Amino acid sequence: MFFRDRRDAGRQLAARLGHLKGTEVVVLGLPRGGVPVAAEVAEALGAPLDVCLVRKLGVPFQPELGMGxxxxxGVRVINDDVVRTARVAPDELTRVEAREGEVLENRARRYRGGREPVGTEGRTVVVVDDGVATGSTARAACRIARARGAARIVLAVPVAPHDWASRLGGDADELVCPHTPWDFSAIGQFYSGFFQTGDDEVVACLE
Incomplete structure (x- = not known):
């Protein structure tokens, strides 16, 4: 185990991001599990915190496996290798996208409560999650930040597979990860407490 919980992971991650302190930084957490991690990073950097709303597209018969x-x-990232290997039909992909799109809209209303997103134009944006597995969600988040005018994107996660850099392509300008184990099967295996983050906790972090 590397981390007691997401807050502990956030503190460990923040220790690797000290070079960003004092710059024009915005921290974006990926709901839901990435937000408590991001809250610790934002506090350490003295930076504003917001959510970056992304939804994983899970394979229909194996929802934990991300196919995009x-x-x-309107940002969309599809992992063609997973779609092909899992033999996901186009109409199945369309149904999953529609369902997750509704969740995305509902969460935007719930988390921001009518507030405008924090401005990212011309700033360094630190995209934070509680870990990276396939990389699809992280790539989509980086693309959202880029589309919103970020000058520089730093993807920061507490744990990821050893080959995570190759999975991310060029969607981030800088990658920061304290732990990149070879024996990676799931993010939760590296946390003592990896309980589901609730909507109320996300809202509390943002407030």
């Missing part, structure tokens, strides 16, 4: 992701502003 969608995000705010």
């Amino acid at each position: 992701a969608i995000g705010e502003g």
